[in-house]
Amino acid sequence: xxxxxxxxxxxxGRKLTEKLVRDGRLGNRDITRMTLQDVVAPAxxxxxxxxxxxxxxxxxxxxxxxxxxxxxxxxxxHLAAIVSGEAEADFDKGYRIxxxxxxxxxxxxxxxxxxxxxxxVFTSSIAVFGAPFPDKIxxxxxxxxxxxxxxxxxxxEMLIADYTRKGxxxxxxxxxxxxxxxxxxxxxxxxxxxxxIIREPLAGKxxxxxVSEDVRHWHASPRSAVGFLVHAGTMDLQxxxxxxxxxxxxxxxxxxxxxxxxxxxxxxxxVARIKRETDPVITGIVSxxxxxxxxxxxxxxxxxxxxxxxxxxxxxxxxxxxxGKFVD
Amino acid sequence: xxxxxxxxxxxxGRKLTEKLVRDGRLGNRDITRMTLQDVVAPAxxxxxxxxxxxxxxxxxxxxxxxxxxxxxxxxxxHLAAIVSGEAEADFDKGYRIxxxxxxxxxxxxxxxxxxxxxxxVFTSSIAVFGAPFPDKIxxxxxxxxxxxxxxxxxxxEMLIADYTRKGxxxxxxxxxxxxxxxxxxxxxxxxxxxxxIIREPLAGKxxxxxVSEDVRHWHASPRSAVGFLVHAGTMDLQxxxxxxxxxxxxxxxxxxxxxxxxxxxxxxxxVARIKRETDPVITGIVSxxxxxxxxxxxxxxxxxxxxxxxxxxxxxxxxxxxxGKFVD
Numbered sequence: 199x200x201x202x203x204x205x206x207x208x209x210x211g212r213k214l215t216e217k218l219v220r221d222g223r224l225g226n227r228d229i230t231r232m233t234l235q236d237v238v239a240p241a242x243x244x245x246x247x248x249x250x251x252x253x254x255x256x257x258x259x260x261x262x263x264x265x266x267x268x269x270x271x272x273x274x275x276h277l278a279a280i281v282s283g284e285a286e287a288d289f290d291k292g293y294r295i296x297x298x299x300x301x302x303x304x305x306x307x308x309x310x311x312x313x314x315x316x317x318x319v320f321t322s323s324i325a326v327f328g329a330p331f332p333d334k335i336x337x338x339x340x341x342x343x344x345x346x347x348x349x350x351x352x353x354x355e356m357l358i359a360d361y362t363r364k365g366x367x368x369x370x371x372x373x374x375x376x377x378x379x380x381x382x383x384x385x386x387x388x389x390x391x392x393x394x395i396i397r398e399p400l401a402g403k404x405x406x407x408x409v410s411e412d413v414r415h416w417h418a419s420p421r422s423a424v425g426f427l428v429h430a431g432t433m434d435l436q437x438x439x440x441x442x443x444x445x446x447x448x449x450x451x452x453x454x455x456x457x458x459x460x461x462x463x464x465x466x467x468x469v470a471r472i473k474r475e476t477d478p479v480i481t482g483i484v485s486x487x488x489x490x491x492x493x494x495x496x497x498x499x500x501x502x503x504x505x506x507x508x509x510x511x512x513x514x515x516x517x518x519x520x521x522g523k524f525v526d
Numbered sequence: 527x528x529x530x531x532x533x534x535x536x537x538x539g540r541k542l543t544e545k546l547v548r549d550g551r552l553g554n555r556d557i558t559r560m561t562l563q564d565v566v567a568p569a570x571x572x573x574x575x576x577x578x579x580x581x582x583x584x585x586x587x588x589x590x591x592x593x594x595x596x597x598x599x600x601x602x603x604h605l606a607a608i609v610s611g612e613a614e615a616d617f618d619k620g621y622r623i624x625x626x627x628x629x630x631x632x633x634x635x636x637x638x639x640x641x642x643x644x645x646x647v648f649t650s651s652i653a654v655f656g657a658p659f660p661d662k663i664x665x666x667x668x669x670x671x672x673x674x675x676x677x678x679x680x681x682x683e684m685l686i687a688d689y690t691r692k693g694x695x696x697x698x699x700x701x702x703x704x705x706x707x708x709x710x711x712x713x714x715x716x717x718x719x720x721x722x723i724i725r726e727p728l729a730g731k732x733x734x735x736x737v738s739e740d741v742r743h744w745h746a747s748p749r750s751a752v753g754f755l756v757h758a759g760t761m762d763l764q765x766x767x768x769x770x771x772x773x774x775x776x777x778x779x780x781x782x783x784x785x786x787x788x789x790x791x792x793x794x795x796x797v798a799r800i801k802r803e804t805d806p807v808i809t810g811i812v813s814x815x816x817x818x819x820x821x822x823x824x825x826x827x828x829x830x831x832x833x834x835x836x837x838x839x840x841x842x843x844x845x846x847x848x849x850g851k852f853v854d
Contacts, residue, residue: 289692328768338660338668342687342769349688353681359670360677364617440656441670 199224200231201431202271204257204303205278207236209380210321213424214275219243219250224273225432235266236278257299258291263306270310273317273431276303282325282347283387289346296350304357308366318358319430320371322443324416324488326352334492337444344486355443362442370430370438372501375418375448375491379515388483392417395453396460396512399471402525408477411454414489418448419514421504429501437499447501450490451508459508463516467526527552528559529759530599532585532631533606535564537708538649541752542603547571547578552601553760563594564606586622591634598638601645601759604631610653610675611715617674624678632685636694646686647758648699650771652744652816654680662820665772672814683771690770698758698766700829703746703776703819707843716811720745723781724788724840727799730853736805739782742817746776747842749832757829765827775829778818779836787836791844795854 201224205211215234223229234240235253242250255262257278267274278299285292300320307316325348326341341352351373358369380393384405391408392415398405418426426446435442451459461469493501505511516524529546533539543562551557562568563581570578583590585606595602606627607613613620628648635644653676654669669680679701686697708721712733719736720743726733746754754774763770779787789797821829833839844852 332666340666340668341684343684344691344768346688346692349684353684356669356671356677356681356684360674363672364674440672 199227199229199273200233200269200271201229202233202235202266202274203240204235204266204274204276206234206240207238208277209382209420210374210377210423210427211236211275211277212241213420214277214427215240216243217424217428219246219248222248224428233266233269233271257303258294260298260302262299263302264309267303267306267310267316270314271316274303274307274319275427275431276300276318276320279321279347279351281387282323282345285347285350286345292346292350296347297353300354300357304361304367308361315365315368317431317435318367318369319427320354320358320369321427322351322355322371322373323348324373324375324445324491326355326373327488329486331488334490335445335488336492337495359440359442363440368435369442370435371443372426372430372496373443373445374423374426375416375446377420377423378417378511379419379519381420381515381519388480389487391480392453392456395472396456396515399460399468400464400512400516400520400524402471404471404473407453407472407474408480409453409484410476410481411457412452413481413484414450414452415484416448416450416488416491417508417511418446418503419505419511421514421518422446422448425504426501433500444496444499445491445493447493447496447503448491449503449505449508449511456508459512463509463512464524465526468524527555527557527601528561528597528599529557530561530563530594530602532563532594532602532604534562534568535566536605537710537748538702538705538751538755539564539603539605540569541748542605542755543568543571545752545756547574547576550576552756559597561594561597561599585627585631586619588626588630590627591630592637595631595634595638595644598642599644602631602635602647603755603759604628604646604648607649607675607679609715610651610673613675613678614673620674620678624675625681628682628685632689632695636689643693643696645759645763646695646697647755648682648686648697649755650679650683650699650701651676652701652703652773652819654683654701655816657814659816662818663773663816664820665823687768687770691768696763697770698763699771700754700758701771701773702751702754703744703774705748705751706745706839707747707847709748709843709847716808717815719808720781720784723800724784724843727788727796728792728840728844728848728852730799732799732801734803735781735800736803736808737781737812738804738809739785740780741809741812742778742780743812744776744778744816744819745836745839746774746831747833747839749842749846750774750776753832754829761828772824772827773819773821775821775824775831776819777831777833777836777839784836787840791837791840792852793854796852
């Protein structure tokens with residue numbers, strides 16, 4: 199089985215690649231070949247025995263998609279996107295990459311024809327939803343995004359459902375929760391603090407909390423995100439019918455509950471590294487974000503998180519990113 | 527005030543043009559100029575004193591939009607589309623006209639800049655919804671279209687909301703009910719019979735009813751459709767906030783109720799011209815269509831229908847299309 203990962207150099211792409219290389223298979227089929235694409239060179243996973251081709255190309259270029267699908271990968275993970283903040287700051291770039299790029303891809307798949315109908319797993323986002331919300335956002339709640347990024351993700355969901363309905367591909371779109379704890383350097387995105395306040399104190403560094411502790415948000419660990427992608431790549435998609443996009447399970451917690459979990463897992467010294475500096479701009483942005491979901495459909499379709507509590511989310515970070523240790 | 531109508535040669539476009547020419551104004555502003563565009567030459571309304579420019583052009587051509595908006599029309603009614611059946615039969619043509627054409631238009635508006643921010647009234651459709659439905663489809667029900675046409679309409683709604691949010695234009699999308707009674711020749715569209723069974727018998731001709739009498743559907747008269755467009759062209763759009771698309775009011779009736787109304791308005795002889803010939807294909811298609819709506823938001827925003835009963839819908843047809851007479 200040949201797997202293509204678009205946007206393979208991103209955090210989720212790297213973790214998905216590592217998991218697939220480690221397993222050597224997707225579902226019950228051996229992986230015989232992988233193609234990793236991104237706009238910056240994706241890293242070749244160490245010790246991979248599967249032949250891996252690395253492709254550096256611009257997803258917004260109309261010529262990018264055709265050679266990537268020419269060898270007819272059976273499963274395509276489409277993680278390529280520019281993030282919310284950049285799509286908002288550069289309107290044209292956002293539409294070029296997040297919308298046009300996806301159209302080039304699905305049209306390139308369709309152009310191959312001859313019965314080629316790959317599974318296409320698309321990472322959508324809870325940014326497709328815009329306030330005001332019900333207490334829990336259910337599987338039939340309207341998309342009224344309040345960002346260009348959310349608009350582009352929702353449009354791609356629509357396209358993938360229609361191309362699937364027409365038999366051009368076999369698509370599924372999964373709306374990932376905010377990934378927490380996001381590894382790497384502190385992120386300047388408005389959502390960055392949800393991870394910063396856990397990751398930085400565990401590394402012995404200070405972190406700024408710019409909102410009040412009663413702010414509630416929707417989280418899943420990187421391990422869960424990879425698990426969702428693998429399940430989307432292997433499950434029976436016929437069971438979904440024509441509604442091919444859905445919100446993934448996650449955990450709704452307040453910032454106060456995040457901090458309490460950090461104290462339980464890592465102690466008072468670590469928590470003391472969180473500094474409160476209210477930022478009215480970030481507070482305003484975050485007030486328009488989803489807080490909680492009812493993901494009955496995803497659960498019924500077999501999507502499950504790797505964590506049961508926010509304590510688990512912190513432990514997963516310590517295990518997967520910190521080699522089991524943190525700075526007390 | 528300069529008004530541009532795209533898709534002016536269609537049934538709703540013609541009726542809107544006639545109304546605007548008759549009134550000479552939109553809201554409290556005199557119309558000083560009109561531009562009527564369509565892929566076939568739009569007819570010049572008889573006796574119009576307003577200068578009217580007729581443009582025959584292909585909405586799917588990337589060069590069509592710029593000259594149409596170059597003179598900065600203050601209000602643009604965007605009715606240009608190929609219909610559901612054709613968009614389903616010709617996939618590429620549907621996306622070219624119903625999606626790409628709209629993007630060319632809004633990008634041409636944006637390219638003018640310099641504070642140009644026209645009101646854009648977009649005709650969307652209840653085809654953005656796909657079964658299964660609740661008993662009444664509310665203002666927050668998800669779009670899961672089951673046709674390419676519905677997909678394209680929903681995507682255009684998203685784009686217009688985002689371009690509005692970014693300040694490039696001042697948009698509103700209105701989802702029209704099925705227009706009944708549709709004037710003109712019997713329509714081969716799957717929905718054609720809803721109008722055929724009223725219009726043809728009133729003209730002394732037979733009509734085929736291909737579904738059972740308990741089929742329920744959502745209707746509004748052509749007069750209501752024009753009223754919705756005029757209201758959308760004049761109302762205070764700030765009151766809508768960022769959710770710029772909404773379902774229009776209509777009337778939910780069964781085919782049996784349509785026929786009972788026809789008998790009340792026109793008598794037994796007319797009703798006797800309806801022949802029952804069940805068509806399982808049409809029955810299947812129609813079973814996936816919306817039946818009833820809760821349009822609380824549109825009603826609150828001042829959208830109203832011209833009819834209170836289905837009897838009124840028939841009387842409007844007799845008044846507006848048949849000069850007050852029908853064949854007994």
